[in-house]
Amino acid sequence: MVDESQIRASLFVWLEKESGRNGGIFTRDQLLNGFVVDGETISLLGAKGIWIPRQFDDIPISIATYSHGPYKDSMDENFRVNYKYLGRNPDERENAGLRKAAISKTPLVYFISPIPGKYQALWPVFIIEDHPETLSVIAEVKSAYISELQGSERAGLVGEQDMRKYQYALVRQRLHQQAFRVQVLDAYGDNCTVCHLKHAELLDAAHIIPDGKPRGEPVVPNGLSLCKIHHAAFDNNIIGITPDYIIRVRDDVLEEHDGPMLRHGLQELHDHKIILPHHKSDWPDRERLEVRWGEFGRAG
Numbered sequence: 432m433v434d435e436s437q438i439r440a441s442l443f444v445w446l447e448k449e450s451g452r453n454g455g456i457f458t459r460d461q462l463l464n465g466f467v468v469d470g471e472t473i474s475l476l477g478a479k480g481i482w483i484p485r486q487f488d489d490i491p492i493s494i495a496t497y498s499h500g501p502y503k504d505s506m507d508e509n510f511r512v513n514y515k516y517l518g519r520n521p522d523e524r525e526n527a528g529l530r531k532a533a534i535s536k537t538p539l540v541y542f543i544s545p546i547p548g549k550y551q552a553l554w555p556v557f558i559i560e561d562h563p564e565t566l567s568v569i570a571e572v573k574s575a576y577i578s579e580l581q582g583s584e585r586a587g588l589v590g591e592q593d594m595r596k597y598q599y600a601l602v603r604q605r606l607h608q609q610a611f612r613v614q615v616l617d618a619y620g621d622n623c624t625v626c627h628l629k630h631a632e633l634l635d636a637a638h639i640i641p642d643g644k645p646r647g648e649p650v651v652p653n654g655l656s657l658c659k660i661h662h663a664a665f666d667n668n669i670i671g672i673t674p675d676y677i678i679r680v681r682d683d684v685l686e687e688h689d690g691p692m693l694r695h696g697l698q699e700l701h702d703h704k705i706i707l708p709h710h711k712s713d714w715p716d717r718e719r720l721e722v723r724w725g726e727f728g729r730a731g
């Protein structure tokens with residue numbers, strides 16, 4: 432006999448630990464394989480979006496959503512998600528399970544998939560309303576993020592409403608950043624677009640036009656998959672990329688004399704073409720490169 436509430440509590444600890452390790456991106460296999468508690472392996476994701484592991488009676492452990500593509504916020508600013516039933520029968524086991532989760536106030540996990548095969552996790556999530564008439568429920572994310580707010584950040588916020596707004600912005604920003612990284616790296620096949628390095632743990636998703644500036648959105652055509660060195664070199668205008676996808680190294684850096692990092696890691700890349708994503712729709716946007724390239728010209 433498994434203690435479901437114990438498993439859910441252990442799961443939240445596990446998610447916290449794992450997301451520290453994986454940057455908040457879980458693979459489908461990892462979730463299908465699940466996690467082990469008291470010798471039991473609990474699968475966290477199934478073929479259906481609403482998942483009840485075999486050890487559980489009838490309340491799901493997770494709900495999942497696909498949000499492939501940019502800016503598809505599935506959450507409103509009250510952290511609420513309108514989640515569709517499975518199929519059209521309100522009494523289907525999974526749908527009835529969500530209703531039971533609402534009545535018993537059972538915490539679930541909400542998985543969002545920014546690209547096929549990869550997931551972000553939000554927890555705990557509560558089902559707060561059931562709407563058989565529209566074949567959906569309202570789930571509310573009660574994220575633990577608020578505990579991360581520092582005293583000084585809290586100080587500027589007046590009321591509960593203010594706090595929630597701020598917390599929402601924070602959560603949304605984090606989700607977008609994580610999704611941006613995984614979408615950009617995926618588009619480039621986990622290569623540094625400049626030097627081909629293939630270690631995802633050393634790769635970043637760089638913005639062509641910085642976040643917060645006009646057209647600086649976290650979308651793949653505003654992204655470049657760059658290793659840590661080349662990300663910093665790009666941000667600091669040591670290397671630039673022309674609107675025709677050619678790498679240029681800044682003049683003064685081309686003339687320097689130093690060891691192999693400078694020679695192979697920077698100077699030899701001059702005039703080479705970047706690696707482009709497989710799908711043309713993922714290619715860096717020429718107009719954005721143009722704007723950024725102008726900035727590089729002024730720095731040189």
Ligand SMILES: [Zn+2]
Pocket residue numbers: 623624625626627628657658659660661
């Ligand atoms: Zn590189």
